[in-house]
Amino acid sequence: MTASGQSSNGQGGASASLHGGTVRRLNLNLLYPLDAILHAPTLTEAGRRVSLSQSAMSHALRRLRDHFGDDLVVHTGGEPQLTPLGHALRPEVRRIMREVEGAFNYSIAFDPLTTTETITIAADDANEQMLLGPVLRSFSTLAPGLQVNVIPLDIERPDRSLDQGADLLLLPEHMALDGLETMPMLTVWxxxxxxxxxxxxxxxxxxxxxxxxxxxxxxxxxxxxxxxxxxxxxxxxxxxxxxxxxxxxxxxxxxxxxxxxxxxxxxxxxxxxxxxxxxxxxxxAPFARRGIVTVAQWPRNRHDPVLKWFILQARSYFEQYYKV
CATH class of the missing domain: 3.40.190.10 (Periplasmic binding protein-like II)
Known part of the structure; x- marks a missing residue:
């Protein structure tokens, strides 16, 4: 231990920075406009996503540029382009936003009959048809107020679907992403x-x-x-x-x-x-050799009981009619 009582490995200094100067100098509310700026096509659209005026977004962007010492986004030929730092920050900020939302949405109490929450699912064309048909019909009496939003799964980059707001991915097992919770749902041929x-x-x-x-x-x-x-x-x-x-x-x-x-x-x-x-x-098909497992994936930091209830109910439905 040093005379100041801090660990000699520097962890005490990191803690002081975390709880003191660096974080306090930057208003954490700027995470919301930062996330919007890194994902929206224009500053006006970024402001719309976080309910801020264009002047407020311009002010937020100036503060963020001062903090990072980087432009973050520049306009080349009239088109916005992220700087290398902006590109590097993009997935990190989105990950932090998911964790923040997970913490504030954390709950152990859940009543499917009264919930009015929304679940956003990224699925390919085939899974979407079935979700919007027999699976969701089975939820009409179990959770009548639950709202389900289905968006197209990005086949080339499924992780982009998470950036677009998906809570849950439905995709073939060979396309599954590392670092996510994964549950087999059904097997198709x-x-x-x-x-x-x-x-x-x-x-x-x-x-x-x-x-x-x-x-x-x-x-x-x-x-x-x-x-x-x-x-x-x-x-x-x-x-x-x-x-x-x-x-x-x-x-x-x-x-x-x-x-x-x-x-x-x-x-x-x-x-x-x-x-x-x-x-x-x-x-x-005359070339079929083995089945393809469809899996559900969601962020590990999500402790949302509504999401977990939805996943288990969907899997239970699949198990009744299809081999999982």
Missing amino acids: PSCLVWDRHPEFENCVEITEAQYRAARHIVARGEERQTFALDQNGVDMLRARRICVRATSQATLPAIVIGSDLVATGNSWVFQHYAALMPFKVFE
């Missing part, structure tokens, strides 16, 4: 969807490799980026498909496939749902 009076498959109980290669195919937007559990033969089969129609999303596939000779390849979970409602047949 690559499958083929055809009209039940398809001239080639009306009386078939399976689709062979030769039939698959000879068929006319339809694909949904983004399907090429999906990864199935394939051997090289399966990869070759997908690449060699004769794609005749490219649809905007999986949601449009039924209206196009019905009455046609097209074959759609995708999520067995969604295709079985279509077949239960419309005249379709679902076959296991």
Whole structure:
């Protein structure tokens, strides 16, 4: 110990800085405009997100620039560009904001019948269809005031969905992010969807490799980026498909496939749902080798009982109808 009573390893000095000069000189309320400035396309939009006028945001930006000794954001050719420090701060500030919100939203008391909270879920097209259908219908009596907001999952960078405000991610296990709580939700298989009076498959109980290669195919937007559990033969089969129609999303596939000779390849979970409602047949894809696990992920610092209740209820629903 030093004469001042501080540890010789410097921790006492760090504590003094944390509780004293550095933090006290910077109003912690500036975290909110800082987060908005680092994520919004314009200063005006940043102000709108935190309910501050443009002049108030300009003042906040000046204070932040003085504190960091950096411009944080500059305008090049009329377009805002983050400085290297701004880019480095972006995920850190968002992480801190999630932790702050988690602390202030912390509660051990929760009544699903009376809650009016909102949960934001990032999901791909297939999971969104099912969430907005049977899963959420099961919540209508359990938590009638719960509000659910579904946003598109960023396939290329799922972590960006968290930056966009997602509380929960639903995504394939191979895309799961490190450092998040993870829970398996269900297992799906690559499958083929055809009209039940398809001239080639009306009386078939399976689709062979030769039939698959000879068929006319339809694909949904983004399907090429999906990864199935394939051997090289399966990869070759997908690449060699004769794609005749490219649809905007999986949601449009039924209206196009019905009455046609097209074959759609995708999520067995969604295709079985279509077949239960419309005249379709679902076959296991001839290249399927193992199922793909869909997982739920959420920040480890979130201790929100509403979120955990939602996750457990959704998983319980999946377990009733699908192999998890």
